[in-house]
Amino acid sequence: MGEFVIKMPDVGEGVAEAELVEWYVKPGDPVREDMVLAAVMTDKATVEIPSPVDGVVLWLGAEVGDTVAVKAPLLRIEVVGEGAVEEAQTTTTEPPVKVEPANDKPVEVKTTSAPAARPFAEEKIIEPEKSVERPAAREPAERPLASPAVRLRAQEAGVDLRQVIGTGPAGRITHDDLDQFMARGAQPAAVAPAGLARKTAIEEIKVTGLRRRIAEKMRLASSRIPHITYVEEVDVTDLEDLRATMNAGRKSDQPKLTILPFLMRALVKTIGEQPGVNATFDDDAGVVTRYGAVHIGIATQTPSGLTVPVVRHAEARSIWDVAAELTRLADAARNGTAAREELSGSTITITSLGALGGIVTTPIINHPEVAIVGVNKIMTRPVWDGTQFVPRKIMNLSSSFDHRIVDGWDAAVFVQRIKALLETPALIFIEG
Template sequence: MSKFTFKLPDIGEGITEAEIATWRVAVGDTVKEDQPLVDVLTEKAAVEIPSPFAGKVLELKGSPGDFVPVGSVMVVLEVAGEGAVEEPAAAAPAAPVQPAAVAKEKPAKPVATPAPTAAAVVQPAPSAPVPLVPRSEGEKPLATPAVRQRARDLGIQLSYVPGSGPAGHITHADLDAFIARKPVSGAAVSNARQKREGVEQFKVIGLRRKIAEAMQRSKQRIPHFAYVEEVDVTELEALRTHLNNNRKPDQTKLTLLPFLVLALVRAVPDHPEVNGTFDDEAGIVHHPSALHIGIAAQTPNGLVVPVIRHAETLDLWQAAAEIKRLAEAARSGKASREELSGSSITISSLGPMGGIVSTPVINAPEVAIVGVNKMVERPMVRNGQIVTRMMMNLSSSFDHRIVDGWNAAEFIQHIKRLFENPATLFID
């Protein structure tokens, strides 16, 4: 047997370091060729790093949250053959790196190593029910936010779950093994009537850290100007319902967002100052002719903003299909770097939980973000009569260095007119 030293490869676009987000393996695991070893986070995207060889994990270098330079040792594997082999830092991949899988160039293998059989891979085997003993008082279970959320959903107290990851981190595999053991102690399952004590702590790393840093930079550097307007969407909602009831089988069901995309396409040419980015260090504002609309999307790992490119070329159904495609790609972690960057204005929506008013944070370096709030049926006065109307607020924020308050109000009023007279959305 020999040792194989695997180093963090060059993953392209001038990236010099990456942050360890999640280890997919633990010391002692047997891994297959191309099996994911670790998820790392760059400035552009999350990247899954696979193993170039089959073997046994001897060492893991670094913990979640650590930044590691390209070319530094990540994993030491035991592989078949003789002698120690080091993995040179791989050249940048020719194709764009996808968040779900990183393209790599494999060095010549030191030995011919067949992939391990199914029997050789370590799998948690179900065992007889065993009594569980919680961690000692004051000992905090270590786990990523995703693992903690899953444990909460399952009603499992992490204090009772053994961790097999680095430094005892609890992984998804540990939760699977815990469930398979069928513990006899009822204390492991949360009981709402039990007294709850203690504080869970976790390090802010990975995508959550990137989100935190981006929000902080935006609020520190951009003087936000918020503007909220009430919009009567009764006719628009009637049109949306009618179109959905008569759509073709291959057409995506319409939400409010495709209509807002069309409204931006109609309004932005008259208000070009809201569509663009501001390089405040160079003192240059970029106002593109194209309209690249970011759609803020919540994913299991946090907030991301996939981008509808050249929205001006799309009709209503095409916009709906593209929104759905990008949202699904973002939530599954398969959106590419190109799909997650380059927006010139962003839409923010909390859907049915949209509330009455929000103050969305600008997606820097953009200069405007349009927020959609919840639609509610309310009594309104029209022509001296009290009638029931479907109402909704638009809550938007603007970079006050670039967009004056009057211009921001004119822009939102333009969208309001389009929404309240939805036929005008389709008139060139």
């Protein structure tokens, strides 16, 4: 037998460590080549780590929530055939390991750094007991084993994974398991309504993964940036009429327009007049960096939490191009396929809760930026036109600014310019 040590991979340029967010195996579990062993996260991007060998898990080097340095040992796998024990970047000088293959002739396997491991004989793989019947449902507090992709599919389909029988190693739920469950039309068992009774259960949930990243980002922004929030009412009646007309005449390859592409184009035009809001502030160095490029971050809710995919060079995109890129990035963020570079590098951010947008919000700036524009929900209200009340579609913009860099007057001028463009949407399309 030999050991193969899997180290934390280099998951991105300049990344020195990553957080372990999920194990899919435990000591004693059999694994096969390319089977996903763990998931790690850095810069809001989740990366799955596959096994390069067949074998059995001997040891796990971290717990969920731990931060692991790149190239640090992550887990050890017992292999039959050519295995390796990797220690840092050096070759070990341990004596050869004796392996007994099927022909009973001893073979020496040297434990040098990073040789390729051969899959071993099928009879050496320990398969889960097929004869043991697994329970159809798990306990409420038990977290089923499944990859992020399987969890996302289940959530979108409204499937409770605790009701799904997993056939993978250690009861891990595979895509096939989920397909079979949905094909049967299985539904969670009905729960009898509970009577009036005291509930004494206490659940402690460790904050890990994306939720911890969000918490750290919010703490940093809230503690270091003195916010000023400016709220303005915008009449978007004409904009909504224009949007409906453009959607009705759009081509088959063009995305459906929401209000966000119009706001993004209005933002680009306004930044051209007030470049000071399209900036980042390094308060340690005391340096404000203004950008000619307008890279707009779009706060997006995903099954894992809030992420901010970035529409790059919005200043060079048409409204249809902005809409298409916005749709692509939002889909990638929600299904966990967004690349690391697509989730960083914004120069200003838009946040919107859509129909749940409320009347007023106080958005927190995406540090180290100096401004964020918040979109509230559109409501039809009676508006006095001088002679009578008429129904108009009204939406509030709630925008926050770093008051160290942006004065209150400049914040108000910035929002008022956006208001003027949205209320007369033809101006958005006039160049110059």
